Amino acid sequence: MAKNEQKAPEKKKNSGKEKKPGFFSRVGKWFVDLKSECRKIVWPTRKQTRNNTLIVIATILVIGVFIWVLDAIFNLGITTLISVAA
DSSP: OOTTOOOOOOOOOOOSOOOOOOHHHHHHHHHHHHHHHHTTOOOOOHHHHHHHHHHHHHHHHHHHHHHHHHHHHHHHHHHHHHHHHO
């Protein structure tokens, strides 16, 4: 063989059936991966949790008041339309 000639890569023959790992080995691998991912979790501090909770409560109150005001306005409008039509 000359220096410039390269050997073509050999292709592996596919038998048609690849061996699939068993059920219990797949379940075991899943638990190993789960344990590995759980080690990567970064939990929020108590202060961050309190601040996020207060933000959620404040947002709920603001949106609730907004919907209440809109409901009162629409109720007044509908009542006015009904009294004019009657």
